[in-house]
Amino acid sequence: MKVNLPPFVREIIEKFQSPTGDFRSPRGDFRKAGFEIYIVGGAVRDILMGKKVVDWDFTTNATPEEILKLFPDGFYDNQFxxxxxxxxxxxxxxxxxx
Incomplete structure (x- = not known):
C-alpha cells in the first residue's frame, strides 16, 4: 500500500532520518548507541496538521537506565x-x- 504524504510531512521525515539534516534531535545519540527512537504524541498530530511543533515527545527501545547513561544530566522519577x-x-x- 502506497501512502501519499503531503510534501511538508515528507520533508520533516527526511530531516529526522538524515544523519546530517538540520533537525538536530536526540535521534543521532540514540542511533549511535544502537537504539531506535521515534516521534510520538502531539508532535505527530501537529506535523500532520501543518502546525509548528513546540513539544517534542519520543519513544525508544532503550531502558530508562540506558537513556541516563547516554544523558547523565537526565531525570527519571516516575513509574511510567x-x-x-x-x-x-x-x-x-x-x-x-x-
Missing amino acids: GTVGISHKSSPKPYEITT
Missing part, C-alpha cells in the same frame, strides 16, 4: 518509564518514554 533529557537542539527538556 519517562525520562527527561536536555539536548543542544532545544531549550526545554525532551520527554522520552520507554
